[in-house]
Amino acid sequence: MTNPDPDRSLDRIRWRCRRGLLELDLILARFLEGGFERLTPAQQETFSGLLGRADTDLWDLVSGRSHSADQAEEALLDTLRRVGTV
Amino acid sequence: MALPTRKFDAVIVGAGGAGMRASLQLAEAGLKVAVLSKVFPTRSHTVAAQGGIGAALGNMGEDSWLWHMYDTIKGSDYLGDQDAIEFLCRMAPQAVIELEHFGMPFDRNEDGTVYQRPFGGHSQNFGERPVQRSCCAADRTGHAMLHTLYQRNVRANTLFFVEWMALDLIRDASGQVLGVTAMEMETGEVWIFHARATLFATGGAGRIYSASTNAFINTGDGLGMAARAGIPLEDMEFWQFHPTGVAGAGVLITEGVRGEGGYLLNKDGERFMERYAPTMKDLASRDVVSRAMATEIKEGRGAGKEADHILLKLDHLGLDVIEKRLPGIREIAKKFANVDPVKDPIPVVPTCHYQMGGVPTNYHGEVVAPANGNPNTVVPGFYAAGECACASVHGANRLGTNSLTDLLVFGRASGESVIRFLKENPGHKDLPVDAGDYSMQRIARLDGQTGGESVFEVGAEMRRTMQAHCGVFRFPDMLQSGVQKIKAVAERAKRTEIKDKSKTFNTARVEALELDNLIEVAVATLVSADARQESRGAHDRADFAKRDDVNWLKHTLWYRDGSRLDYKPVNLKPMTAQTFEPKVRSY
Numbered sequence A: 001m002t003n004p005d006p007d008r009s010l011d012r013i014r015w016r017c018r019r020g021l022l023e024l025d026l027i028l029a030r031f032l033e034g035g036f037e038r039l040t041p042a043q044q045e046t047f048s049g050l051l052g053r054a055d056t057d058l059w060d061l062v063s064g065r066s067h068s069a070d071q072a073e074e075a076l077l078d079t080l081r082r083v084g085t086v
Numbered sequence B: 001m002a003l004p005t006r007k008f009d010a011v012i013v014g015a016g017g018a019g020m021r022a023s024l025q026l027a028e029a030g031l032k033v034a035v036l037s038k039v040f041p042t043r044s045h046t047v048a049a050q051g052g053i054g055a056a057l058g059n060m061g062e063d064s065w066l067w068h069m070y071d072t073i074k075g076s077d078y079l080g081d082q083d084a085i086e087f088l089c090r091m092a093p094q095a096v097i098e099l100e101h102f103g104m105p106f107d108r109n110e111d112g113t114v115y116q117r118p119f120g121g122h123s124q125n126f127g128e129r130p131v132q133r134s135c136c137a138a139d140r141t142g143h144a145m146l147h148t149l150y151q152r153n154v155r156a157n158t159l160f161f162v163e164w165m166a167l168d169l170i171r172d173a174s175g176q177v178l179g180v181t182a183m184e185m186e187t188g189e190v191w192i193f194h195a196r197a198t199l200f201a202t203g204g205a206g207r208i209y210s211a212s213t214n215a216f217i218n219t220g221d222g223l224g225m226a227a228r229a230g231i232p233l234e235d236m237e238f239w240q241f242h243p244t245g246v247a248g249a250g251v252l253i254t255e256g257v258r259g260e261g262g263y264l265l266n267k268d269g270e271r272f273m274e275r276y277a278p279t280m281k282d283l284a285s286r287d288v289v290s291r292a293m294a295t296e297i298k299e300g301r302g303a304g305k306e307a308d309h310i311l312l313k314l315d316h317l318g319l320d321v322i323e324k325r326l327p328g329i330r331e332i333a334k335k336f337a338n339v340d341p342v343k344d345p346i347p348v349v350p351t352c353h354y355q356m357g358g359v360p361t362n363y364h365g366e367v368v369a370p371a372n373g374n375p376n377t378v379v380p381g382f383y384a385a386g387e388c389a390c391a392s393v394h395g396a397n398r399l400g401t402n403s404l405t406d407l408l409v410f411g412r413a414s415g416e417s418v419i420r421f422l423k424e425n426p427g428h429k430d431l432p433v434d435a436g437d438y439s440m441q442r443i444a445r446l447d448g449q450t451g452g453e454s455v456f457e458v459g460a461e462m463r464r465t466m467q468a469h470c471g472v473f474r475f476p477d478m479l480q481s482g483v484q485k486i487k488a489v490a491e492r493a494k495r496t497e498i499k500d501k502s503k504t505f506n507t508a509r510v511e512a513l514e515l516d517n518l519i520e521v522a523v524a525t526l527v528s529a530d531a532r533q534e535s536r537g538a539h540d541r542a543d544f545a546k547r548d549d550v551n552w553l554k555h556t557l558w559y560r561d562g563s564r565l566d567y568k569p570v571n572l573k574p575m576t577a578q579t580f581e582p583k584v585r586s587y
């Protein structure tokens, strides 16, 4: 069988979901379990880009206190905002 | 096996506030300094700090370092070392002003001075009235601090090794510390970082409990590494439980909510803090409020179907105040408790928040351990600062805002100590021939394990055990059975197995190695707590309800070898001030 993820990009992304804010840890962990693998390669790249943001900014985006000007980001954030945590 | 080796003047493990304050001191002195971090520096847990940095600047009214010192000693329930506390409080104003000069965007008063907000436990004139002592950058103090220090470090040519995990300390036969082994996550390769001085700034280990305000990254790696290398861990029975973590999720609801007029209710709608702390009520010190909440729950007055939480009411503040003065609280409550605090109270429980104990140091940031009859003999070449260290300034209970102060003051002080040590000790000592073997054996064990235990399940069992047996209230039978249980969990942790053995970015391996560290901390905590037969600060025993200064005014030292305990005296002698004699603590 061929390795579906030869350069381990999923693991890399998984690790970068380790954040300084517990709020983000909880939501991103849920998202990884649930929706991440269903994302298209383009969406995965968008997600990876979001992970490059500062924790405080990313939390503002994910909690809906702020919005991204980028359409693809905003679409993905919409999914993240609906991740159930309760 | 000979591992690839890199040489530095100093290696620092940890790029949070403490690590980066120390590295800055070294890099600006022209030394070659490597800083290792599991995550990008500005994503260290320090980013979560909102409340601020405590320092007696006196910008909002009269203040003095001596009053700050009194508050800290009283807060510590007299377990803090008074020389270290004097040092902390005297150096705090300078540390804040220095950070301001580095470009930290502090909130300001109209006259341009740094604005300071009130915070629990800080007072004027030895407990007379509250004082505004906390310096902040809106609700982003930790974030701003990390960014300021990171920029400055980049300018000073600090070498960052990001997504590197330190595995073990390297000591030679004399006990001198000569660096660490570390794994590059990208390649899975293990390197030796050969250094003339080694500094740990790895933060706390709050993830040993199921209910924790700490991010997943807080796995106590520095403590695990130190313990495996034969260094004792100090005062590990003392963990601060924050009164208001969201029930079930752990996410912190800042004290600011109660500062603005929010209050706690039991299931009968009673504002019970009036019974426990008539003067300070909901704003009494953290250990006092957490204990009152736990009592209400224990006595059947908890809210909810399971009667297992307390309600934090703030709807009476109105939408405007909540949105303007408590930014983000509404989002947290909605997301993690499914309630809108504008209408309904937030379910909260006392939640593990801060580790008062750690790697023992003096106030120069030098690691100390008993040797030749002196309990505070310096371990040459080894330093620690921040939450992973125990100086001890927080004693049995930390005051809010004193941790960030600790990072700045002891980050800088340990950096200065390293500089002095390097001047006196030129050149690298030879590494022992077996320098990397221990780490390689640990990894080989993990990779070769068959029929072993799941990392996730062992971790979950550890967290459940800590939560049930060593929480806010501690009962003798629960402590005793807890010690047995956690030792059994530790045995299981020796047999963890990972399915994925690949080298590149193997997060399963990283998590297994983190568990090795967490479990040391968990055992140290339970064994130390079981032995301490008194109640002091955050350590509260049903069978010994009072503080006992005759027998227990001393620091615990836990050794991994045989899970042995030792004790050392509290230093009651400040540098210049007069001793603050232990008194009954009331708020």
Ligand SMILES: Cc1cc2nc3c(=O)[nH]c(=O)nc-3n(C[C@H](O)[C@H](O)[C@H](O)COP(=O)(O)OP(=O)(O)OC[C@H]3O[C@@H](n4cnc5c(N)ncnc54)[C@H](O)[C@@H]3O)c2cc1C
Residues within 6 Å of the ligand: B013, B014, B015, B016, B017, B018, B019, B036, B037, B038, B039, B041, B044, B045, B046, B047, B048, B049, B050, B051, B052, B053, B054, B141, B142, B164, B165, B166, B167, B201, B202, B203, B204, B213, B214, B215, B217, B221, B222, B252, B353, B354, B385, B386, B387, B388, B400, B401, B402, B403, B404, B405, B407
């Ligand atoms: C929600 C929350 C709010 C808080 N608010 C305040 C506040 O307002 N005021 C206050 O004074 N205190 C506050 N605290 C406490 C304070 O934030 C922490 O005690 C402090 O930030 C710890 O800083 P540190 O530099 O010691 O460690 P951290 O910031 O936790 O950094 C640890 C570093 O070590 C690295 N590391 C760990 N292990 C390894 C390893 N094996 N290999 C390589 N690198 C490693 C990590 O990657 C990270 O860079 C708060 C805590 C929480 C949880």
